[in-house]
Amino acid sequence: xxxxxxxxxxxxxxxxxxxxxxxxxxxDSNEINPNVNICPVCMAHPGTLPTINKEAVKHVLKVxxxxxxxxxxxxxxxxxxxxxxxxxxxxxxxxxxYPLVSRGSLFGVAITRVHLEEDTxxxxxxxRNTESLIDFNRxxxxxxxxxxxxxxxxxxxxxxxxxxxxxxxxxxxxxDANMEKGEMRIEANISVSKTDTFGTKVExxxxxxxxxxxxxxxxxxxxQIKLLENGKRVVQETRGWNDEKQETFSQxxxxxxxxxxxxxxxxxxxLVVSEITEFRNDVLKDTMPELPWERRDxxxxxxxxxxxxxxxxIRDQTFADLFEGFVLPKLKGDTKLISLSANYLTTDVVGVxxxxxxxxxxxxxxxxxxxxxxxxxxxxxxxxAKDILAVLLVEGGSAEDVAxxxxxxxxxxxxxxxxxxxEVISENVAAVxxxxxxKEAALKYLVGQGMAKTxxxxxxxxxxxxxxRALG
Numbered sequence: 519x520x521x522x523x524x525x526x527x528x529x530x531x532x533x534x535x536x537x538x539x540x541x542x543x544x545x546d547s548n549e550i551n552p553n554v555n556i557c558p559v560c561m562a563h564p565g566t567l568p569t570i571n572k573e574a575v576k577h578v579l580k581v582x583x584x585x586x587x588x589x590x591x592x593x594x595x596x597x598x599x600x601x602x603x604x605x606x607x608x609x610x611x612x613x614x615x616y617p618l619v620s621r622g623s624l625f626g627v628a629i630t631r632v633h634l635e636e637d638t639x640x641x642x643x644x645x646r647n648t649e650s651l652i653d654f655n656r657x658x659x660x661x662x663x664x665x666x667x668x669x670x671x672x673x674x675x676x677x678x679x680x681x682x683x684x685x686x687x688x689x690x691x692x693x694d695a696n697m698e699k700g701e702m703r704i705e706a707n708i709s710v711s712k713t714d715t716f717g718t719k720v721e722x723x724x725x726x727x728x729x730x731x732x733x734x735x736x737x738x739x740x741x742q743i744k745l746l747e748n749g750k751r752v753v754q755e756t757r758g759w760n761d762e763k764q765e766t767f768s769q770x771x772x773x774x775x776x777x778x779x780x781x782x783x784x785x786x787x788x789l790v791v792s793e794i795t796e797f798r799n800d801v802l803k804d805t806m807p808e809l810p811w812e813r814r815d816x817x818x819x820x821x822x823x824x825x826x827x828x829x830x831x832i833r834d835q836t837f838a839d840l841f842e843g844f845v846l847p848k849l850k851g852d853t854k855l856i857s858l859s860a861n862y863l864t865t866d867v868v869g870v871x872x873x874x875x876x877x878x879x880x881x882x883x884x885x886x887x888x889x890x891x892x893x894x895x896x897x898x899x900x901x902x903a904k905d906i907l908a909v910l911l912v913e914g915g916s917a918e919d920v921a922x923x924x925x926x927x928x929x930x931x932x933x934x935x936x937x938x939x940x941e942v943i944s945e946n947v948a949a950v951x952x953x954x955x956x957k958e959a960a961l962k963y964l965v966g967q968g969m970a971k972t973x974x975x976x977x978x979x980x981x982x983x984x985x986x987r988a989l990g
Contacts, residue, residue: 532700604641733759867907
């Protein structure tokens with residue numbers, strides 16, 4: 519019998535608020551100077567008292583509504599006691615018994631809970647570990663923790679879930695969730711077993727990218743199976759992920775909740791959520807934007823976009839802004855042209871932006887639909903459209919003006935194309951012979967040569983008709 523992995527995720531995401539969770543110090547993830555966004559409250563000076571950030575609570579409840587979760591009626595904050603240099607109070611304010619959000623699902627994965635806590639400081643260690651520096655700017659920033667049920671079966675499913683959660687946080691505008699900035703951090707609980715009984719759980723921390731999520735989980739699954747196959751046991755522990763070595767490493771034995779000695783925080787009020795109007799489920803639902811999976815369904819099922827094209831607009835806000843703000847309003851339900859525009863955006867525009875640092879998608883906001891309509895009405899060819907796009911993305915302007923300047927309006931007059939057809943036939947003897955021998959693909963090649971001769975301005979349908987006629 520094969521070993522089956524079981525995976526659960528714990529994902530921390532910093533929330534987008536003006537101030538920290540329990541004080542009025544600035545919440546600014548872009549601050550590069552250490553220890554400037556701090557105050558006596560988040561630094562735990564004697565005699566200071568915390569105050570709950572209302573906006574942070576609302577953010578977590580909005581996530582709960584999107585997940586189809588149960589929102590708490592009663593909730594409270596707890597002190598999670600542990601001693602480490604990055605926690606000035608000697609405890610972290612978190613939630614234990616009464617989280618804000620329970621149950622729900624995302625991307626087919628069941629959610630256990632979503633709760634709210636404060637972030638810790640950022641520690642920097644020298645290469646030889648001779649000293650450590652601590653930046654307290656991050657201390658006290660509102661931090662959402664989402665815990666899944668242990669129902670994920672492979673690394674790819676775990677990564678897909680994390681990507682969808684990042685999307686959700688951005689769509690709700692409750693967090694930017696940039697993993698490279700540490701605004702979203704993923705921990706994976708992994709076990710393997712040959713039976714229906716779970717194996718020994720190992721928690722892997724320090725995972726800072728979606729690729730690393732997959733690699734860390736895959737490595738840990740193989741490591742645990744190898745231990746068991748060699749007659750050894752898996753130790754319940756916390757391990758880190760070393761991205762350079764592409765392996766996990768032991769950090770410490772896993773703590774239990776009892777070791778944290780949770781107690782309700784006596785300095786913070788208990789919350790009866792239903793008594794706060796703007797926190798009610800029905801009120802929050804009225805403020806919800808279109809969610810990622812709702813947009814995905816609209817693009818694929820209503821607009822008939824290819825799923826890979828739809829995903830570009832769902833995940834890239836720059837492309838989404840152009841598609842939603844300029845393409846859809848102007849094309850007004852013309853699914854053929856909408857599909858054509860999606861294809862050009864996700865292939866040709868992406869290609870030009872990748873190759874030319876001077877290209878900017880904003881340069882085609884006003885001209886892109888004009889270009890698509892010229893293609894749709896056969897006034898310019900697909901080849902010509904690509905050339906026009908390359909110019910528009912750098913210089914802006916009118917698609918029609920660029921087409922005139924480059925002489926790319928499609929020519930359908932046979933007398934104008936006859937010279938190009940004659941040259942193609944005389945210069946491509948082998949392809950002509952292949953076509954006459956029954957190789958249909960050779961005709962497409964000859965038409966392509968005709969398009970090249972006319973610099974993309976020849977009507978490919980007319981060229982094909984003329985070549986076929988000339989070759990009998």
